[in-house]
Amino acid sequence: MSRDPFIGGSDRQKNPYDDLFTRMNQDQDKNRLFSEAEKDTKKSAIEALMTTALKKVIDLFTISAERSISKAERTFIEDDLEKMKKAFQRLVHEDLSQDVPFLKELSFVWHDFMKNYHVLYSNKKSIIVQKIEEIVESISTYPEDEDSTMGFYLTQYAGEDWLPFPYMDMIQRLHKDHKDLLKNWISKIEDIIVEVKKRKKFRK
Secondary structure, eight states, rough: OOOOTTTOOOOOOOOOTTHHHHHHHHHHHHHHHHHHHHHHHHHHHHHHHHHHHHHHHHHHHHHHHHHHEHHHHHIIIIIIIIHHHHHHEEEHOOOTTTTTHHHHHHHHEEEEHHHHHHHOOOTTTSSSHHHHHHEEEHHHHHHOOSSSSSHHHHTTTOOOSOOOOOHHHHHHHHHHHHHHHHHHHHHHHHHHHHHHTTTOOOEO
């Protein structure tokens, strides 16, 4: 009489269902692994879609901001760019090196122009910034043969009660000897104004 395979003992015979149970457990393990891998894949896909969608939204707002013009930019045109352009236009036709109100006003305009420019524009790759940087470099380094430049005096003496003679001398030299440079600055300012005004849609 053979021993019952389901009764334990040291000489227990092999359960005929052991192989079946082993295969079932292996299949469950495989299914669990595939299920987890599938979940990870779906999670990665969802994260990728969300990242792409978020990027599109950010790009949309960036493009919209680039193409529209703010109230601050309109003020920047009227109070900074236009005033500086008119000052240089006057200097083309008149020697204003002894005109104290003019000298102080030009210094104030330059100071506000630089401050507002840095507040309004941070994208160094934009056309507006490149054009502004170009004229800032040209004005700031005038005259090239001097240690102290136009940019230095325009920045340092805004609001001061006295004016340095080198600054007055530079204004005189611009009128007498460098009218072409003044006209070039005027042209650059006009280009900047045109570029800013291309943003047809106004926003508050």
